Amino acid sequence: MPQIVTINESVVRGAAPNLLQQKGVLVSLGGTNTAAGTLSFLSEAADLTALLPSAQTSPTATTSGTAASPSSTTQELQAMVASWFANSSAGVWVLELGETKAIADGLGSFIANNPLTFYGYVLPRGSQKADDKLPAFMSNQGGNNARIYFFLCGGKDDAGSLTASPSKAVFYGSEASGANQTMEHLAAAACAQFLSARPGPVNRLAPMNFRFLTGITAWAEAGNGPAFANMKTSNISFPGTSREGGVEGTILFWGNFINGDPMSEWYGADWAAINLELQLANLLIEDSQPGIRPLVYDQNGIDRITARSEQTLGGGEAAGCVTSYSITATPFAQYVTQNPAAYTAGDYSGIAATITTPRGFISLTFNLAVDFSGQSVAASTTTTSTEV
Numbered sequence: 319m320p321q322i323v324t325i326n327e328s329v330v331r332g333a334a335p336n337l338l339q340q341k342g343v344l345v346s347l348g349g350t351n352t353a354a355g356t357l358s359f360l361s362e363a364a365d366l367t368a369l370l371p372s373a374q375t376s377p378t379a380t381t382s383g384t385a386a387s388p389s390s391t392t393q394e395l396q397a398m399v400a401s402w403f404a405n406s407s408a409g410v411w412v413l414e415l416g417e418t419k420a421i422a423d424g425l426g427s428f429i430a431n432n433p434l435t436f437y438g439y440v441l442p443r444g445s446q447k448a449d450d451k452l453p454a455f456m457s458n459q460g461g462n463n464a465r466i467y468f469f470l471c472g473g474k475d476d477a478g479s480l481t482a483s484p485s486k487a488v489f490y491g492s493e494a495s496g497a498n499q500t501m502e503h504l505a506a507a508a509c510a511q512f513l514s515a516r517p518g519p520v521n522r523l524a525p526m527n528f529r530f531l532t533g534i535t536a537w538a539e540a541g542n543g544p545a546f547a548n549m550k551t552s553n554i555s556f557p558g559t560s561r562e563g564g565v566e567g568t569i570l571f572w573g574n575f576i577n578g579d580p581m582s583e584w585y586g587a588d589w590a591a592i593n594l595e596l597q598l599a600n601l602l603i604e605d606s607q608p609g610i611r612p613l614v615y616d617q618n619g620i621d622r623i624t625a626r627s628e629q630t631l632g633g634g635e636a637a638g639c640v641t642s643y644s645i646t647a648t649p650f651a652q653y654v655t656q657n658p659a660a661y662t663a664g665d666y667s668g669i670a671a672t673i674t675t676p677r678g679f680i681s682l683t684f685n686l687a688v689d690f691s692g693q694s695v696a697a698s699t700t701t702t703s704t705e706v
Contacts, residue, residue: 330604330605331604333599336593338434338435338437339588339589339592340513341438341513342436342439342513343412343436344410344411344440345415345425345439345445346391346395346414347391347418347421347442347445348389348415348416348418349392349393349394349395350392350395351369351370351371352414354414354415354416355415356413356414357413358414360399360411361409366395366399366412370388370392391442394499394500395412395442397499397500397501397503398505398506399412400501400503401503402503402506402509404507404510404532405533407514408513408514420451421445421448421449422452422454423451425452425455429459434465437465437466437513438467438468438469439466440469440509441468441470441505443470443499444472446470446476446479446480447476454483457485457487467509467512467584468487468489469489469506471503471505472493473492473493474545474556480576484576488575488577489505489509489512490553490555490576491508491554491556491557491570492549493556494536494537494557501533502533504531504534504557507533511570512581512585517637517638518636521637522637523637523638524582524678525573525678525679526570526573526574526580526678527573527680528569528570529569529573530567530569530570531557531567536558537557537558539558546571553576553577555572555573556570556571557571558571573678582675583677584675586639586640586673589637589640590639590640590671593630594630597626597627597629598627601613605622615661615664617651619650620647620649620668620669623666624647624669627645627671639675640676641676643671644672645669646670646671648669
């Protein structure tokens with residue numbers, strides 16, 4: 319029989335999530351058995367074993383005169399891995415740069431060949447002193463659209479080259495003097511916490527200040543008041559105790575990048591930029607296909623672009639990445655009149671958004687008045703009498 323109805327099917331595919339903000343890498347300077355430039359993934363701490371070099375020999379007091387022991391670079395990598403998985407269940411990559419002091423050159427080459435691949439880079443202790451080109455290199459990665467962050471740790475007096483030219487791309491943490499540096503790594507713990515956000519409506523983005531850190535030794539409170547004040551002024555973070563809140567544990571003070579910007583604010587800003595690009599590109603691609611309602615350059619098309627932008631930023635608001643936002647879009651007729659060449663080229667640059675990103679409380683002052691006279695109680699007391 320002749321076919322009466324013909325069905326033309328079209329498929330619209332939603333955008334797969336961009337996972338950049340979940341990806342971190344631990345930088346090794348000869349701590350593995352892999353060649354320079356090798357990238358290895360660890361799904362759990364035990365995966366590092368296959369990457370460890372054969373034990374090296376070092377002088378000891380044994381009868382043979384030598385004993386097997388890992389190198390300092392290997393020990394630090396093991397500490398990085400331990401602190402990472404103590405603070406995050408997500409996997410992490412290891413980037414081997416080899417036994418080199420040219421850290422900036424190695425990182426620069428890797429990042430140039432792998433743009434927007436990793437969100438957080440954990441560097442070995444003292445990297446900024448081993449390579450005097452590194453502070454400037456990291457500072458140059460601090461552009462608003464860079465979406466890349468470097469995490470370093472060490473002594474409180476070792477960050478001079480970083481604080482001299484502060485960048486929003488750099489986190490520096492001062493480890494406690496009693497910390498076992500072969501067992502824990504503050505920079506790895508902070509990076510793991512930063513990348514573990516997974517923001518959503520039931521798991522909203524939280525500030526990094528006062529974040530609990532697992533397996534990290536806290537600074538002693540006694541006698542360190544001046545050091546704490548100096549580190550706060552210099553935007554150097556450090557692990558402290560949470561005893562003031564009546565709970566046991568180590569928490570992060572202050573959760574800022576070395577330029578003073580709250581880490582959560584840049585996470586939220588990056589989330590908005592990443593997801594706006596993803597969703598708008600998805601709209602332009604999917605809705606440019608044949609179907610009942612293709613996207614064309616007119617007022618309706620601009621309205622649909624605006625609606626997708628509002629949907630995306632609204633999702634960011636629900637997830638805590640954005641606390642407020644506003645969107646403006648120049649109407650089609652006005653835009654093409656003012657920009658005829660743009661219409662000919664198929665370009666529309668008339669839409670913009672302003673967002674506010676989250677930051678936490680750093681300190682709280684509560685003014686409490688104490689009345690020893692009893693007048694407040696008397697004034698608030700009413701007396702009633704009942705006749706019998």
